[in-house]
Amino acid sequence: MSETLQTATVPVSVPTSDADLLAQTVLAVRTAGAALRERFGEVVRHRTREELMHALAANDDTALAILRPRLTHLRPEAGWVEDELDGGALPSGEWWVVDPAEGNVNHLHALPEWAVTATLVRDNRPVLTVVHLPLAGETYTALAGAGAHLDGRPLRVSDTAHLDLSIVATSQARPDEDAEVVRRVGRSITAMLFDALVVRTAVPATLHLVNVAAGRTDAFWQFAGARADLLPGALLVLEAGGRISDAEGRPWTPQSDSFLAAAPGIHAEAASTLSR
Structure with missing residues (x-):
């Protein structure tokens, strides 16, 4: 075949x-x-x-x-x-x-x-x-x-301006993740449960990122990760008017140890929550 x-x-x-x-x-x-x-x-x-x-x-x-x-x-x-x-x-x-x-x-x-x-x-x-x-x-x-x-x-990202009105999402980078990364993921989900409207957790990352690009959800973050699960969505979100950074709001590169894609109106607030 x-x-x-x-x-x-x-x-x-x-x-x-x-x-x-x-x-x-x-x-x-x-x-x-x-x-x-x-x-x-x-x-x-x-x-x-x-x-x-x-x-x-x-x-x-x-x-x-x-x-x-x-x-x-x-x-x-x-x-x-x-x-x-x-x-x-x-x-x-x-x-x-x-x-x-x-x-x-x-x-x-x-x-x-x-x-x-x-x-x-x-x-x-x-x-x-x-x-x-x-x-x-x-x-x-x-x-x-x-x-x-x-x-x-x-496609256009959402115009949401407040994290407490936002649907946000995260994903698991790989099954056998480093223990500290797993703990960091858990802390970030807890922080977002306090600050965001709804938190979604599932794999794969790309499907969350197409939702951010389409304005259906407002932000996606992930710790660690690979090129193949982040680069497609990163370009889609950027070209749809969104912002890309690491989880603390610094410029993202494939070498970064975290990733955040968000609508411009909540990007800074999301990065602040993830930095705690």
Whole structure:
């Protein structure tokens, strides 16, 4: 199946602009999403960590069999981030940062919160991103300097001006997190339960971030994290008029140990709460 999909989905032309590249990336990500949707339905049973990892890898491989040849064809000189859990800065030049099954564990448990993402990073700045939700049939896109969109419709963050009127969210960066990070997450949730209207906690991060970009929720924060689960949403939120920083309000980079995306009206208040 993988060989057939690869042959059928490689585009015949190379894009000449970032806008054209974004359109081609959308096609690749949607095709990968359709393949994962065919695998979705029943809970995938696993009794050991080894069985779980094997099932996660099978989903990743299904999507990557489509994404890697197509995106490599579009940008032959671009590097490729092999591990979606990697963090930190990238070497100079262009890199594809891809999460073939963002929220993979949800997919295996027949939960609907999962997506396929692809982001082109140029000299450590995201240039374009595609986040496709196959079950909802929604595709979120952002192009640096050209805005964020949902299926072609412009996105805008909320105009909420008070944290106590806000829906905020956080996520778990990875299952085997450092003990101090886990304690920090717990303290931050407690602080937000006092200061915000509603606190949501779930994986994956990207689905929270598309909600911030769309103005459905007002802020998202996370401690630790990887490029693949933060860069797509960071570009979407920025292009939708939101603010990105670390949890204390300082400039965010992939090397930062925390992340905050929020509507401008509550960003400072959210950072203050998280800094306590």
